[in-house]
Amino acid sequence: MGTTPGPVMPITPGRAPLPAARRPRDAERTRAQLLAVATARFARNGYATTTVRDIADEAGVNVALISRYFTSKEGLFEACLAAAVTEIRRDSDDTPLDRLAAALTRRIACPDRDGRLPERFLLLLRTSGDQHTEDMRLGVLRSISERMAAAGPGDNSALLRAQIVLSAALGIILMRGSLGLQPLAGATEQDLAAPVSDLVNALCAKGRTS
Amino acid sequence: MGTTPGPVMPITPGRAPLPAARRPRDAERTRAQLLAVATARFARNGYATTTVRDIADEAGVNVALISRYFTSKEGLFEACLAAAVTEIRRDSDDTPLDRLAAALTRRIACPDRDGRLPERFLLLLRTSGDQHTEDMRLGVLRSISERMAAAGPGDNSALLRAQIVLSAALGIILMRGSLGLQPLAGATEQDLAAPVSDLVNALCAKGRTS
DNA sequence: ACTACTAGTAAACACCCGCTGACTTATGCG
DNA sequence: CGCATAAGTCAGCGGGTGTTTACTAGTAGT
Numbered sequence: 041m042g043t044t045p046g047p048v049m050p051i052t053p054g055r056a057p058l059p060a061a062r063r064p065r066d067a068e069r070t071r072a073q074l075l076a077v078a079t080a081r082f083a084r085n086g087y088a089t090t091t092v093r094d095i096a097d098e099a100g101v102n103v104a105l106i107s108r109y110f111t112s113k114e115g116l117f118e119a120c121l122a123a124a125v126t127e128i129r130r131d132s133d134d135t136p137l138d139r140l141a142a143a144l145t146r147r148i149a150c151p152d153r154d155g156r157l158p159e160r161f162l163l164l165l166r167t168s169g170d171q172h173t174e175d176m177r178l179g180v181l182r183s184i185s186e187r188m189a190a191a192g193p194g195d196n197s198a199l200l201r202a203q204i205v206l207s208a209a210l211g212i213i214l215m216r217g218s219l220g221l222q223p224l225a226g227a228t229e230q231d232l233a234a235p236v237s238d239l240v241n242a243l244c245a246k247g248r249t250s
Numbered sequence: 251m252g253t254t255p256g257p258v259m260p261i262t263p264g265r266a267p268l269p270a271a272r273r274p275r276d277a278e279r280t281r282a283q284l285l286a287v288a289t290a291r292f293a294r295n296g297y298a299t300t301t302v303r304d305i306a307d308e309a310g311v312n313v314a315l316i317s318r319y320f321t322s323k324e325g326l327f328e329a330c331l332a333a334a335v336t337e338i339r340r341d342s343d344d345t346p347l348d349r350l351a352a353a354l355t356r357r358i359a360c361p362d363r364d365g366r367l368p369e370r371f372l373l374l375l376r377t378s379g380d381q382h383t384e385d386m387r388l389g390v391l392r393s394i395s396e397r398m399a400a401a402g403p404g405d406n407s408a409l410l411r412a413q414i415v416l417s418a419a420l421g422i423i424l425m426r427g428s429l430g431l432q433p434l435a436g437a438t439e440q441d442l443a444a445p446v447s448d449l450v451n452a453l454c455a456k457g458r459t460s
Numbered sequence: 461a462c463t464a465c466t467a468g469t470a471a472a473c474a475c476c477c478g479c480t481g482a483c484t485t486a487t488g489c490g
Numbered sequence: 491c492g493c494a495t496a497a498g499t500c501a502g503c504g505g506g507t508g509t510t511t512a513c514t515a516g517t518a519g520t
Contacts, residue, residue, distance in 0.1 A: 211421020
């Protein structure tokens with residue numbers, strides 16, 4: 041805009057005059073930023089509502105870079121979902137089965153320092169209409185519920201019960217993050233601990249009633 | 251689909267040649283049909299994804315009638331949500347509190363003859379961005395959860411627990427109707443009865459553990 | 461310093477969306 | 491019948507969407 045093309049700052053052109061770690065032209069960085077912004081907006085507002093211009097503007101880059109880096113809006117969504125799925129899978133495998141209730145509570149209550157955990161799960165509930173992303177979504181939900189089913193007794197209804205618990209968790213996340221129903225939306229991890237524990241025990245515990 | 255009122259049959263133009271009670275030009279009927287189709291599509295595919303032309307085509311009428319009868323697409327959505335809310339409120343008031351688990355199971359399992367019950371609840375999870383519809387949504391969720399809270403003991407956490415049960419129910423409906431996760435999606439009312447009963451008892455029953 | 465290459469930009473394209481105004485057709489009433 | 495009115499249709503408008511093409515500007519290799 042106002043930066044004339046003339047030699048304004050005659051600093052030594054050899055090395056970087058900036059303090060440190062400032063690369064104004066970093067493809068990986070902008071790519072990652074695009075991914076982060078898109079994930080947040082897709083999770084919060086859904087696929088169809090979110091526009092590529094909004095994403096690009098918030099990321100501070102040009103719209104065309106979305107098509108360049110991710111082929112299309114749908115490609116960007118797929119990349120977001122893929123990243124979320126691998127992260128969910130990773131810390132799902134790290135969770136010991138006997139700590140299931142506590143882990144679930146933590147996921148629901150968004151205890152992560154950057155608050156990005158429930159965002160990933162919210163993204164699982166968003167759809168772009170593409171079949172490939174639908175398969176990814178179903179795949180991770182299936183494997184999580186299968187792992188949860190292993191925590192309880194070997195009933196033939198164990199998987200069904202695990203999926204009900206998973207549905208409950210996602211429902212709570214949706215209610216808190218997207219609908220904002222009070223007092224559920226404002227409940228802390230401590231508030232949620234006992235009820236969620238009751239829920240998990242009633243459906244998945246080894247010594248459940250029925 | 252096949253009943254086009256085109257000039258195919260040159261019957262006597264004086265009176266209605268059709269058997270009986272068939273009025274091709276009925277404002278209330280087309281209005282109701284528009285509402286039914288819109289509710290189904292909004293619930294299944296969301297607000298932004300659904301186009302007014304799709305709705306009009308499926309209803310078999312012209313697009314302009316949506317603006318005529320409901321002012322705008324958002325007005326149509328609001329009408330759909332209002333109808334769903336009153337219906338939900340009505341049969342929520344008819345449900346005795348001690349039958350809560352059974353009633354919830356029935357709502358989840360879609361036992362209605364026309365299969366429209368979970369559709370209404372699914373609509374509660376869709377948003378158009380308008381504040382007025384947001385208030386309607388939150389209002390019905392709040393009153394339902396308050397009524398459910400009255401079923402259990404008078405804890406200060408009763409409302410929170412009731413909202414968790416409600417979130418679980420909506421999560422299950424979403425998982426069954428929109429995601430299609432098996433075996434949950436294919437579970438019958440009988441399959442769901444015991445797990446849902448356990449869930450409700452663990453969170454809302456008078457003699458619960460914690 | 462010159463050049464090849466890549467990150468990033470600007471502008472426009474083609475399309476689809478919700479909506480509208482003028483028009484056509486059927487119904488009800490005198 | 492004649493006609494006023496409501497029900498329904500048609501074609502097109504602005505506007506916003508995702509995407510592309512042509513361009514500029516930094517950066518690394520020699």
